Amino acid sequence: MDYVIFAVYVIFSATGALLIKAGADNPLSLTLTGGRIGVHAGWVTLVGLSFYFVSFLLWTKVLTTNDVTWIVPMATGIVQVLLLTGAIVLFHEPVNAMRLIGAAIVVCGLVVMNIKVKG
Numbered sequence: 001m002d003y004v005i006f007a008v009y010v011i012f013s014a015t016g017a018l019l020i021k022a023g024a025d026n027p028l029s030l031t032l033t034g035g036r037i038g039v040h041a042g043w044v045t046l047v048g049l050s051f052y053f054v055s056f057l058l059w060t061k062v063l064t065t066n067d068v069t070w071i072v073p074m075a076t077g078i079v080q081v082l083l084l085t086g087a088i089v090l091f092h093e094p095v096n097a098m099r100l101i102g103a104a105i106v107v108c109g110l111v112v113m114n115i116k117v118k119g
Contacts, residue, residue: 012055014082019048
């Protein structure tokens with residue numbers, strides 16, 4: 001596995017989602033007027049969408065070169081923990097015991113998936 005591509009994917013995916021959330025004051029909107037399609041968004045939202053688009057391109061590479069049964073849970077677990085952390089730090093979203101327990105379970109699952117068993 002190319003760990004650099006995977007790491008960049010994870011960072012771009014989480015950052016893109018957080019930037020889209022940060023741009024919520026001026027979200028993406030689509031309009032149809034007189035047969036023309038208009039797209040309006042703030043710069044933070046556009047940067048977030050760009051990060052998310054790049055992460056999608058990286059994801060296609062990661063997904064096609066790894067075992068799906070390993071890479072999908074690994075990637076989604078890491079991204080979810082990064083998003084939880086980012087939302088708490090950047091947006092001061094509430095955190096409670098259940099969210100922390102859930103994040104801990106995700107991390108434990110990632111560790112268990114990476115234990116090498118001699119067989």
